[in-house]
Amino acid sequence: MTDNLGVLETAALLRELTAGLIAVADFDEALDRLVRIARDAVPGVDSCGFTALRAGEPAGVAASDPRRGELDDLRHGPDTPALTAVRRREMIIAAELTGEERWPAWCARADALGVHGVISAPVDVDEQVIGAINLYADSPGTLTPRHQLTAMLLAEHAGLLLAAVRDRERATARAGQLDGALLAEGVVGQAVGVIMTQRGCPAPEALDVLRSAASSLDIPLREVAERLVLTVSRPRDN
Numbered sequence: 154m155t156d157n158l159g160v161l162e163t164a165a166l167l168r169e170l171t172a173g174l175i176a177v178a179d180f181d182e183a184l185d186r187l188v189r190i191a192r193d194a195v196p197g198v199d200s201c202g203f204t205a206l207r208a209g210e211p212a213g214v215a216a217s218d219p220r221r222g223e224l225d226d227l228r229h230g231p232d233t234p235a236l237t238a239v240r241r242r243e244m245i246i247a248a249e250l251t252g253e254e255r256w257p258a259w260c261a262r263a264d265a266l267g268v269h270g271v272i273s274a275p276v277d278v279d280e281q282v283i284g285a286i287n288l289y290a291d292s293p294g295t296l297t298p299r300h301q302l303t304a305m306l307l308a309e310h311a312g313l314l315l316a317a318v319r320d321r322e323r324a325t326a327r328a329g330q331l332d333g334a335l336l337a338e339g340v341v342g343q344a345v346g347v348i349m350t351q352r353g354c355p356a357p358e359a360l361d362v363l364r365s366a367a368s369s370l371d372i373p374l375r376e377v378a379e380r381l382v383l384t385v386s387r388p389r390d391n
Contacts (some may be wrong), residue, residue, distance in 0.1 A: 170221060173187075199289055200218040205284040223266075232257075235285035238275045273287045343382045361377060
């Protein structure tokens with residue numbers, strides 16, 4: 154029964170994680186959602202954090218409990234369960250931090266914050282970003298082999314979802330650059346200006362209107378812009 158319950162809980166966690174991150178296009182927002190979902194969905198876990206590295210350098214943290222964010226932050230020192238997991242490419246568990254000798258300074262900070270158990274699992278996102286998801290328990294001995302399995306599945310699933318978030322983030326940035334180039338183009342920029350004046354809307358919305366018209370008419374964006382500019386610049390009959 155316990156094993157079945159563990160499977161059901163883990164499946165529910167992965168479904169909730171997918172639903173929470175599937176449409177997110179901001180990496181930091183995705184990390185915030187990830188740690189909150191993991192904290193709420195994994196029994197016995199009292200808080201959750203994420204340690205991110207980009208090109209091998211610390212690249213930020215996310216923490217379900219902001220007071221404990223320093224436990225995930227490598228700027229407070231490199232000897233942490235998270236960095237050990239990343240370096241060794243394997244899950245790290247310390248169900249009882251009292252007497253733990255691998256990270257003495259980190260353990261002292263954890264004890265002061267009421268943390269007495271940790272599991273850190275490495276997360277591969279893409280060629281630039283890696284990290285570790287950190288599950289914390291307030292009571293010693295709470296984290297079990299079942300939590301290790303959940304952490305492993307969580308890390309693998311999170312890596313796939315976060316990679317998709319990074320792809321969407323890059324696509325959004327490229328779209329923004331393209332929009333900037335389009336707005337700088339003479340006739341398209343003029344047409345956008347006309348729509349902004351007519352509708353009282355910002356440039357991105359005006360560009361979307363122009364794109365929608367091009368799609369509906371099945372003609373190139375530039376041609377739609379030329380037609381609009383020609384229409385408004387044509388002298389009106391008295």
